[in-house]
Amino acid sequence: MSLFLIGDSITLTLLVFLILIFSYYVYNLRTNNIFRRIGIPGPAPIPLLGELFNAMRRGMYKNDVALIKKYGKIVGIYEGITPIILVTDPDILRNVLIKDCHVFVNRRVIEGGAGPFEHGLTMLKDEQWKNARSIVSPTFSVAKLKAMHSLMNDVSDMYNERLLEYADKQEIFDIKTINGQYTLDIIASCLFGVETNSLKNENIILINHLKKFFTLTLTRIFLLFILIARRRQCLERRNDFIQMMIDHEEEIKDQEVGQQSKSLRKTLSDKEILSQALVFLAAGYETSNVLMSFFFYVMATEPVIQEKIYQEIRQEIGDNEVTYEKLNQLQYLDMVINETLRMYPPVLRLDRVASKDYQLGNYLIPKGTIIHAPVYPIHHDSEAWPEPEKSYLKAEKAKRHPMAFLPFGEGPRNCIGMRFALVEAKLGIVRALRLVEFERCGKTEVPLQLGKIIVLNSKNSIFLRVIRRSQ
Numbered sequence: 001m002s003l004f005l006i007g008d009s010i011t012l013t014l015l016v017f018l019i020l021i022f023s024y025y026v027y028n029l030r031t032n033n034i035f036r037r038i039g040i041p042g043p044a045p046i047p048l049l050g051e052l053f054n055a056m057r058r059g060m061y062k063n064d065v066a067l068i069k070k071y072g073k074i075v076g077i078y079e080g081i082t083p084i085i086l087v088t089d090p091d092i093l094r095n096v097l098i099k100d101c102h103v104f105v106n107r108r109v110i111e112g113g114a115g116p117f118e119h120g121l122t123m124l125k126d127e128q129w130k131n132a133r134s135i136v137s138p139t140f141s142v143a144k145l146k147a148m149h150s151l152m153n154d155v156s157d158m159y160n161e162r163l164l165e166y167a168d169k170q171e172i173f174d175i176k177t178i179n180g181q182y183t184l185d186i187i188a189s190c191l192f193g194v195e196t197n198s199l200k201n202e203n204i205i206l207i208n209h210l211k212k213f214f215t216l217t218l219t220r221i222f223l224l225f226i227l228i229a230r231r232r233q234c235l236e237r238r239n240d241f242i243q244m245m246i247d248h249e250e251e252i253k254d255q256e257v258g259q260q261s262k263s264l265r266k267t268l269s270d271k272e273i274l275s276q277a278l279v280f281l282a283a284g285y286e287t288s289n290v291l292m293s294f295f296f297y298v299m300a301t302e303p304v305i306q307e308k309i310y311q312e313i314r315q316e317i318g319d320n321e322v323t324y325e326k327l328n329q330l331q332y333l334d335m336v337i338n339e340t341l342r343m344y345p346p347v348l349r350l351d352r353v354a355s356k357d358y359q360l361g362n363y364l365i366p367k368g369t370i371i372h373a374p375v376y377p378i379h380h381d382s383e384a385w386p387e388p389e390k391s392y393l394k395a396e397k398a399k400r401h402p403m404a405f406l407p408f409g410e411g412p413r414n415c416i417g418m419r420f421a422l423v424e425a426k427l428g429i430v431r432a433l434r435l436v437e438f439e440r441c442g443k444t445e446v447p448l449q450l451g452k453i454i455v456l457n458s459k460n461s462i463f464l465r466v467i468r469r470s471q
């Protein structure tokens with residue numbers, strides 16, 4: 001009996017202790033709320049979760065719209081216990097992303113949590129980032145993209161075969177799955193030098209291919225190093241990212257013969273090359289899939305727009321080869337892709353950290369403050385986008401604030417893969433639309449429900465069907 005009483009009093013003491021700690025935490029959060037001190041408006045934080053609770057409940061994109069509507073263009077929120085300032089004021093954003101970008105070079109990085117991605121561009125900071133970005137940037141030049149074109153074409157051949165199979169069997173399919181296979185195969189082939197061929201094998205679920213890719217067992221790492229070593233010894237060549245990095249190293253060596261060694265490194269180690277390629281896969285796979293999937297959803301639900309794009313393709317390219325130059329002539333297609341990116345921006349927040357105390361509009365923010373640009377409310381602001389369908393015409397575009405459209409971010413830390421992603425998507429789209437017409441079916445969800453996570457995606461599958469075109 002007395003043992004039970006002792007047990008009860010220990011539980012009670014523990015409970016009181018926990019309540020005291022929690023009350024202190026809530027009191028501390030409220031009185032030391034950094035935003036109160038600075039004067040930035042925002043919601044009272046929910047203990048431990050902050051706005052994460054509402055973001056999970058409503059979806060981040062909807063929650064961001066609600067916050068901006070309620071508190072204005074600068075809002076202080078807590079994500080978990082981390083304070084973050086949301087900024088949608090276009091002039092202030094321009095300062096953060098472009099004019100004062102030297103203050104906002106870095107993103108928030110969780111130290112030690114990046115594993116094999118740790119040398120990747122998204123994670124690197126300050127001089128290390130600048131150095132790596134300047135080495136990697138030329139890989140995404142027009143000339144290098146043209147060199148990768150035939151690798152992309154091979155994958156789009158497989159994509160078309162699959163679409164024709166669906167058309168002939170009159171089969172309804174999930175466009176997200178096949179686009180995921182297309183973007184995985186393209187990125188793996190063009191950037192990693194590995195043929196995943198997920199489009200060839202329907203029975204293997206996409207996730208298995210991704211798992212295979214991201215499970216960097218010792219054997220896999222070893223094999224990837226062998227792949228790089230073979231390229232270094234010129235035992236094989238391929239117009240992909242790894243080859244370009246190796247060629248770049250040779251060029252630098254040639255240039256530096258006879259010169260004194262420079263303090264800034266101009267090449268990447270094998271480990272760094274692998275890390276970059278992995279980050280490209282992570283940053284480019286889902287985002288490109290989302291773009292293409294929403295695009296084909298628009299095609300299926302807006303047949304007039306689909307027909308207009310088809311007519312443009314016939315007029316500008318006909319049955320000829322779809323080259324890089326030809327893709328750039330398709331102006332209407334470009335507008336519809338941009339409008340898709342405006343309506344459904346794959347990346348919902350841009351992220352920067354202040355490297356010193358900074359005057360953010362009317363507020364003095366301390367060094368280390370995290371700034372987020374919530375892209376969805378920016379893209380859906382009716383003041384900036386009074387008539388979206390006209391907004392891509394040259395004259396209207398010139399009037400638009402440059403910070404009103406941010407699907408690929410802005411400034412020196414913007415998306416390095418933007419051109420790559422657009423070529424990849426346009427090539428897949430143009431070659432597909434020449435062969436088949438997309439239609440909605442009984443299982444197509446209209447309107448689409450959107451997912452709740454950081455990359456904007458549809459919540460459910462996007463079921464469509466295709467019909468062979470008769471020419």
Ligand code: HEM
Pocket residue numbers: 121122123133191279280281283284285287288291345346347350351406407408409410411412413414415416417418420421
């Ligand atoms: C439709 C497709 C894509 C979208 C919408 C997209 C969007 C973005 C956005 C919004 C950012 C952040 C920019 C900023 O903070 O200002 C970003 C960064 C980045 N993206 Fe993309 N991206 C796409 C495809 C790709 C592809 C295909 C690759 C690689 C091949 C890629 C590689 C990267 C990298 C490495 C960064 C970090 C750049 C740095 O920190 O220097 N992205 N992307």
